[in-house]
Amino acid sequence: MQALSTVSRKADTSPLTVVLGRFVADVRAEHLPSDVTRAASLRVLDTLAAAASGVQQGTHLGLLALLPGDGPSPIWGTAVGRSLRDAVIINSAVSHSTYFEDGCRYTGGHPSSALIPAAFALACERGVCGAELVAAIVAGYEVFLRLGRAIYPSTVERGFQSTAILAAPATAAAAAVLLRLPADRAAHAIAIACSHGAGLKMALKNAGSQPLQVGRSSEGGLLSALYAAQGADGVPEVIEQGFFKAYAANARADLVTHELGLEWGIGQTYLKMHGGCRGNHAPVDTAVALTREYGVVPRDIVSMDVRVDTVTLAAEVAAPANADQARFSIAFSIAVRLLKGDAMPARYTDATLQDPQVRALMARIRVSADTALDAGFPDRRGAVIRVCTTTGNQLEYALDRALGEPEQPYANDDVERKFDLTAGTLYGASADRIKALAMSLPSLQDVKALNDLLQANPT
Structure with missing residues (x-):
């Protein structure tokens, strides 16, 4: 691998925006390890799946009505297009709407929905090749993950949603690559964007409206890069003197620059096969493992005691009143997986929530915090489950992490x-071609070849 030449921070007292700007301006796909470019391609496909899940559930309809007008940028999985900015808002929000995209346990956030829709739309507008889009995505991920590590979990403890907070500077970094900004302009893009990410953790209590904060923050990052390209300046010290102070009590600036340009974070994000909040997934995987290990079926369960860390419990909705709240219910997620065979986003409906079997099993599941699990957080974000069966057996199973983590x-x-499973009915015969092009993204001569398929067989 050829290391990036401009990111050494030995004896460097430059503001972090300047360091990141140099890094972003120097990212090239041909300098990236092959596993990094493959990871970027896989996350594009995964984001399209997450967006398709949102479209299948109609989460795009309200935003389409709110942001009318035709435009060249497709709203994925539909027959319509919007302006660049509106497409970024809608595709980003919809990609986040069923919480089915990737994430990182060291940031508490979801980088793919935060920046891939914006990077993809801008790449199509500019007619760039797939390799350039890959470089932009990788650069955006690094900014997202490094800033996220620096402020997490303090930012969540302060009440912010890290995905929305990080979406703006990450999107600005990705856009800077696609706009081919020099290092000083890229630094200003990131600096301006630090003021344009906004989102509260409490908003997650209503999954119907919360994704808009991610879409708007991504749009803010795009506008910041475009503004910087026009010559607008940001404040170079805004990360140290503003962003960190606002969003964390004990920000770690060293985590932003450590091995920058030598170590890449995109392959360290987790991927999901269950719907709902990531905090549900370790309990779901633990419950499945327990039932398989001991041959238990739902009717055998008298009670199930689920223990999680306190951060996970903070997002828990113990008694969901509707499908949106069910996305944050560990008991619902476990019950659906054990009774229905999967916990895909399509299961998170009002009808499923009212299913008598689901309600009966949920009533036998108790979720609580175990401070012992906090000791390993976020490196370990697991669950411990104890089950009492109809035969009087006391069974226990534990996992350190949900499946899909890099381990x-x-x-x-x-x-x-x-x-x-999520996009086949939207794209029909085009689905296989979309998969092939997404997975060969670094070799595409023009990303429009993939873009043109994303309105095929819309609903």
């Missing part, structure tokens, strides 16, 4: 199957 990643075939 136990899903295979490419798993993600392609996820795309088939």
Whole structure:
């Protein structure tokens, strides 16, 4: 691998925006390791699957009505297009709407929905090749993940949603690559964007409206890069003197620059095969493992005691009143997976929530915090489950992490199957071609070849 030449921070007292601007301006696909470019391609396909899940559930309809007008940028999985800015808002929000996209346990955020829709739309507008889009996505991920590590979990403890907070500077970084901004302009793009990410953790209590804060923050990052390209300046010290002070009590600036340009974070994000909040997934995987290990079926369960860390419990909706709240219900997610065979986003409906079998099993599941699990957070974000059976057996099972984390990643075939299950009915005969082009993204001469398929067989 050829290391990026401009990111050394030995004895460097430059503001972080300047360091990141130099890094972003120097990112080239041909300098990236092959596993990094493959990870970017896989996350594009995964994001399209997440967006398709949102369209299948109609989460795009309100925003389409709110942001009318035709435009050249497609709203994925539909027959319509919008302006660049509106397409970024809608596709980003919809990609986040069923919480089916990737994420990172060290940031508490979801980089793909935060920046891939914007990078893809801008790449199509500018007619760039797939390799340039890959470079932009990788650069955006680094900014997202490094700033996220620096402020997490303090930012969540302060009440912010890290995905929305990080979406703006990450999108600005990705856009800077596509706009081919020099290092000083890229630095200003990131600096301006630090003021344009906004989102509250409490908003997650209503999954119907919360994704808009991610879409708007991504749009803010795009506008910041375009503004910087016109010559607008940001404040170079805004990360140290503003962003960190606002969003964390103990920000770690060293985590932003450590091995920058030498180590790449995109392959360290997790991928999902269940719907709902990531905090639900370790409990779901633990419950499945327990039932398989001991041959337990739902009717055998008298009670189930689920223990999680306190951060996970903070997002829990113990008694969901509707499908949106069910996305944050550990009991609902476990019950659906054990009774229905999967916990895909399509299961998170009002009808399923009212299913008598689901309600009966949920009533036998108790979720609580175990401070012992906090000791390993966020490196470990697991669950411990104890089950009492009708025969009087007391069973226990524990997992350190949900499946799909880098320690136990899903295979490419798993993600392609996820795309088939969520997007097959939207794209029909084009689905296989979309998969092939997404997975060969670094070699595409023009990303429009993929873009043109994303309005095929719309609903």
